[in-house]
Amino acid sequence: MSKLQVKPENHKIFVFHKVFEFASAKQQAEKKKLNAFGLFAKFNPLKRPTDETVLLKNQVLRYEPFWFISSRRNLDYTCAVTYAIPVHNPHVTAVEIKDTEASVYPVIRQQDKAKIDVQVIEQCHRSIEFSQYFDGLKRDMKQSIWSEYIKKFQHEDVQQVNLDNVVQPQLTVDALTSMVRAELQNQVINATSIEHDLEEISALYLYFRPVYAFEYHWSSADKIGVIEVDGLTGEIIENGHWFKETFEGTFTRDNLVELSAELASTVVPGAGTVLKIASKVIS
Template identity: 75%
Template sequence: MSKLEVRPENHKIFVFNKVFEFASAKQQAEKKKLNAFGMFAKFNPLKRPTDETVLLKEQILRYEPFWFVESKRQVDYSCAVTYSIPVHNPHTTAISIQQTGVEQASYPVIRHQDKSKAEVQVVEHCHRAIHYSNYFDGLKREIKPSILADYIKKFNHDEVQEVAMDNVLQPLLSVDELTSFVRSSLQNQVINATNIESDLEEISSLYVYFRPVYAFEYHWSTADKVGVIEVDGLTGEILENGHWFKGTFDQAFTRDNLIELSAELASTVVPGGGTMVKIASKVIP
């Protein structure tokens, strides 16, 4: 049975301090607003968006989540194997391993052409530590982990006990999905064992970060279409094919909520089921 250990001190929430203000972000979005409807629309000679037909509909500063998880699996196990011991004395017919106070076992020497060996059955007592860490976009987008790691290295962020700002997006990647994926990655590490004596997994870090992103929704009147320009509140980077996410927290999300959710996971490990997590899909409330 694999056991998951969850410690409250390993759960943290961080919020980034925005670098760019609303006015600056809006100015950048206005320059790119005609690109919010795709390249085909921009270069369509018959009907294309113009400054007069594309107007700002809504604007928002939202906080988008991403995860950092670090985990360790420690396994104590034994493995029954046969050691081949070379025997150099041509006159040896058998070997025995000396052990005080214990009856000695004798192992015959096997000869093949000009080589000799004895095969000794032993039990290896082993300990293995498997480490795993990664970053995950909380909105299930294909964002490289290195990009998320760079946010942490380059920009100021504060640890908080709760997130109570307006327009904080709720993670689409829930705690149970995240933890199940990490545990599956740990279990994919093959351990050749005759007997597993203990198998302990620990979530050494479960952090959620919220970063500021400006979103500007534009309406193209002649085509009756909407498009979104996003401006990263940290780097100022512009995303022309943005999204208007609506799933925000109804109330403050606290560190205690995070601890409670992962504690539920730790209590649902099934004996004999490896690291299978037997729970219903859960989204952070």
């Protein structure tokens, strides 16, 4: 069974600085507000939203989470195998290897080829690495989106996030840990015996990026639609969401460490594997 150990120094929180201001984002949302209720409503000839019937109900600048996790599995193991060693001298009938229990090995000949079979124990070391970004709200997002944010836009390492409307991650501690361990454990290890098996999550970074959300009410149909505007790229999402689960008060790096420590006291299934947690995800 595995024990979880926490490395607090590898927990980090980053906050992106917004590029677009509220007024600019709102102007873009107003241009697209009639598209907030889906294609069917937009192209319905009998009843469609209009500028007069679609009015702004709520607006917010929120900070959405995504994660970066880097992990490694280090194994020391042995493997009992047979080495087939070619013999080139056509006159050899046996080969003697000094300092071995079975010192004489008969030569096996097949047509014009000859060999000896030697039983050996291989001492092996293998390192398996896995790293990936995860959307904190469990949406199907391309990996390149997150890496491009980090490359292009200013963000800072912070000890606490005391902004308004910081959205709580929906990706739980158990879910993320299970996904990462599955990736590390999914590799086939051809071993006779495993001497050391160490899984280490060496980095877990939590990022918060700014997103503007504008909630519109279509009065004649009594429907609600949301337009989102990315606070970094200005990209518009017409079929947006209004996330209500936000942190109450300040969220700190210590909070993240504490949540990881709670998980460290649990037992994780594994064939003698020590899971050395450098960091974990928020529940």
